Amino acid sequence: MPVEEFVAGWISGALGLVLGHPFDTVKLLGFFKGMSFPIASIAVVNSILFGVYSNTLLALTATSHQERRAQPPSYRHVFIAGCTGGFVQVYCLAPFDLIKVRLQNQTESRARPGSPPPRYRGPVHCAASICQEEGPRGLFRGAWALTLRDTPTLGIYFVTYEWLCRQSAPDGQNPSSATVLVAGGFAGITSWAVATPLDVIKSRMQMAGPKHRVYRGVLDCMARSARQEGLGVFFRGLTINSARAFPVNAVTFLSYEHLLRWWG
Numbered sequence: 500m501p502v503e504e505f506v507a508g509w510i511s512g513a514l515g516l517v518l519g520h521p522f523d524t525v526k527l528l529g530f531f532k533g534m535s536f537p538i539a540s541i542a543v544v545n546s547i548l549f550g551v552y553s554n555t556l557l558a559l560t561a562t563s564h565q566e567r568r569a570q571p572p573s574y575r576h577v578f579i580a581g582c583t584g585g586f587v588q589v590y591c592l593a594p595f596d597l598i599k600v601r602l603q604n605q606t607e608s609r610a611r612p613g614s615p616p617p618r619y620r621g622p623v624h625c626a627a628s629i630c631q632e633e634g635p636r637g638l639f640r641g642a643w644a645l646t647l648r649d650t651p652t653l654g655i656y657f658v659t660y661e662w663l664c665r666q667s668a669p670d671g672q673n674p675s676s677a678t679v680l681v682a683g684g685f686a687g688i689t690s691w692a693v694a695t696p697l698d699v700i701k702s703r704m705q706m707a708g709p710k711h712r713v714y715r716g717v718l719d720c721m722a723r724s725a726r727q728e729g730l731g732v733f734f735r736g737l738t739i740n741s742a743r744a745f746p747v748n749a750v751t752f753l754s755y756e757h758l759l760r761w762w763g
């Protein structure tokens with residue numbers, strides 16, 4: 500199994516993250532002052548996503564990444580490979596994402612005057628407390644909603660990227676850096692726009708602890724959120740998700756493509 504896509508995915512995920520960090524910091528009210536936790540998590544997750552995507556395409560079309568501009572895979576294959584990458588990365592993303600959401604939420608409530616001291620002292624303490632209080636399976640709370648969010652939307656992510664690249668470089672040439680930046684940015688925005696409703700549901704399910712199991716499942720969470728807050732609830736965070744998605748994914752794809760071209 501070729502591994503360079505995993506390495507390129509690792510590095511490009513970390514670079515994308517550096518750009519996304521100010522947005523995440525706004526979202527998290529400055530909780531992640533250090534960058535080591537997000538770097539470690541996003542880089543590993545992105546490495547799995549791009550590595551599995553590329554190797555699935557190799558299995559489906561028998562073309563390596565060097566051959567794919569001259570012999571472009573069909574959009575159906577791109578979609579299946581993207582969904583596969585999305586599905587597999589969830590198992591790594593789920594615990595990291597849960598910790599992020601729990602820390603984010605406690606920072607938000609801490610901002611209110613007279614609120615109790617924070618329950619978790621940081622990412623490691625948060626992981627250890629969840630394991631202790633909810634068992635190791637507690638680290639995967641909300642993973643099903645995350646799977647539903649990421650599997651189709653990462654298929655859409657790679658199809659959007661490929662489609663935009665092929666519009667400006669139709670003759671089997673490598674797309675220019677400007678094209679890669681724009682295509683990567685719009686791939687990020689499109690997939691985040693589609694993912695936002697399930698992102699809202701996923702975060703709500705992750706916040707439900709074992710003692711207050713508020714939802715019976717994804718559908719129950721959707722129905723109750725819509726009933727109580729109206730359909731607008733499914734678009735919460737859409738603007739910040741899109742604003743963050745453009746630079747993060749532009750840089751992720753640019754560095755990914757350049758690293759792979761550079762390694763031959």
Ligand SMILES: C[N+](C)(C)CCCC[C@H](N)C(=O)O
Pocket residue numbers: 545648649652653656687690691692694744747748
């Ligand atoms: C599928 N969904 C849109 C949810 C995520 C796309 C992930 C792409 C990139 N790691 C980022 O953080 O933007």
